[in-house]
Amino acid sequence: MRAVILAEFPRGLTIERDYDVSVPDLRGDKEQLIQALLNIVRNAAEALRERIQQGDARIELRTRVARKITIAKRLCKLALDLHIVDNGPGIPEDIRDRIFYPLVSGREDGSGLGLTLAQTFVQQHEGTIEVESRPGHTEFQILLPLSC
Ligand SMILES: Nc1ncnc2c1ncn2[C@@H]1O[C@H](COP(=O)(O)OP(=O)(O)OP(=O)(O)O)[C@@H](O)[C@H]1O
Numbered sequence: 645m646r647a648v649i650l651a652e653f654p655r656g657l658t659i660e661r662d663y664d665v666s667v668p669d670l671r672g673d674k675e676q677l678i679q680a681l682l683n684i685v686r687n688a689a690e691a692l693r694e695r696i697q698q699g700d701a702r703i704e705l706r707t708r709v710a711r712k713i714t715i716a717k718r719l720c721k722l723a724l725d726l727h728i729v730d731n732g733p734g735i736p737e738d739i740r741d742r743i744f745y746p747l748v749s750g751r752e753d754g755s756g757l758g759l760t761l762a763q764t765f766v767q768q769h770e771g772t773i774e775v776e777s778r779p780g781h782t783e784f785q786i787l788l789p790l791s792c
Pocket residue numbers: 683687688689691730732733734735736743748749750751753754755756757758759760782
């Protein structure tokens with residue numbers, strides 16, 4: 645997934661990995677989960693257009709293990725806690741509350757389906773997806789149950 649995005653944005657973008665190697669294997673639909681992440685990371689890269697030109701665009705992919713955590717009202721013993729962080733301009737304020745809805749886009753050529761699909765795929769794995777955004781820092785958090 646990281647390689648795909650770096651091939652699409654070959655210059656000016658750094659994608660840093662901060663992976664917890666102790667995360668247990670997750671059973672799921674690999675294609676769906678890759679697609680969900682691609683949509684989120686691609687959005688970040690698209691939002692970073694200006695910083696890519698300046699050469700200081702940055703996306704961080706961070707994984708952690710979460711223990712005893714409530715995900716979608718279910719208490720889980722173990723979960724994957726995944727963060728996708730970018731240093732772009734932030735999600736436009738007027739659509740911030742609605743970005744997961746279909747057809748909501750802040751881009752002229754956007755279809756507004758990428759995040760809807762990402763959320764659907766994460767929910768099919770009984771996970772959740774949330775976002776926090778301000779200028780210079782947008783952070784998506786995906787929680788996926790490993791054992792509940
Ligand atoms: N990391 C981000 N930084 C800033 N804005 C973002 C970020 N991620 C999403 N957005 C905003 O949320 C909108 C919705 O994203 P979504 O992926 O659902 O649709 P889209 O990218 O416009 O179209 P597509 O269906 O081609 O993905 C984007 O158009 C963009 O305005």
